Amino acid sequence: MEFKEELKIKIDEVMKLITPYIPKESGYQKLVMEAMNYSFLGGGKRLRPMFILESYRFFGGKNPEEVAVFMAAQEMIHTYSLIHDDLPAMDNDDYRRGRLTCHKRFDEATAILAGDGLLNYAFEIVADKMDKEEDTDRLKRMVKANKILSAKAGINGMIGGQVVDLISENNPNTDKETLLFIHECKTAALIESALMIGAIMAGASDEEVSKIEKVGSNVGLAFQIQDDILDVIGTQEELGKPIGSDAKNEKVTYVTMEGLEKSKKDQEDLTKQAIELLDGMNHSNEFLKELLLDLVTRKK
Secondary structure, three states, X not given: XXXXXXXXXXXXXXXXXXXXXXXXXXXXXXXXXXXXXXXXXXXXXXXXXXXXXXXXXXXXXXOOHHHHHHHHHHHHHHHHHHHHHHXXXXXXXXXXXXXXXXXXXXXXXXXXXXXXXXXXXXXXXXXXXHXXXXXXXXXXXXXXXXXXXXXXXXXXXXXHHHHHHHHHOOOOOOOHHHXXXXXXXXXXXXXXXXXXXXXXXXXXXXXXXXXXXXXXXXXXXXXXXXXXXHHHHOOHHHHOOOOOHHHHOOOOOHHHHHOHHHHHHHHHHHHHHHHHHHHHOOOOOHHHHHHHHHHHOOOO
């Protein structure tokens, strides 16, 4: 089966697993649920919950329902970050995935609350699942996975990266160490989180969890470098957005710092290291490998 065909099947599988966890639109406060669900169901490849599921399978997991709540929670956290990123105070975007952004479809106050709602609801559904878990070993794995989920999304993960990115805007003196910190936290952290959660829930060893975290780190950085490269050499038709925006906005990127050829080489090296790490473990999931490669070699 072609990868693109298999990907569509996998997206459908992910949606069947995570959709039951969305809140019911009822009560006096149903407006915020409508806004939450509008953004959550707004399309996309569902990569982060897919990484959880495929990492779980890579390490021998057999029952997708064991990780479904974490898949939903991870996607809720990702969705809330997009809602807030689109706000006028951040990126000020009117459209996402061909639809009005949450604050344009509703209003800014509702969008802020919808983002807050998704973040809180993510941990509410995990806590509810943990409260009902009767298997002691599985509960221990869930506690460990929840710790990763919260840490990678928090002030030392995604939020921390976003803060430093905002501080560094319009600063031509941003150094490489700072840029790598931004990419590691803002981009790679949720990829690491997803791969680690799948591994933990499948019963992987601490050493294996550390290795899959490194895979996520390398893939996240390679993904961001590729994004910077495409802004220079891509076409507007391929990307679906204007090219050269980074240069126009005088934004410091990996390409402006290291040059195009060095960026291409570093992206290739990071990808190679990630795949070698994956292949070096005594497990197999060919789709996971293809998914990681597709993410870092994309043209849009």
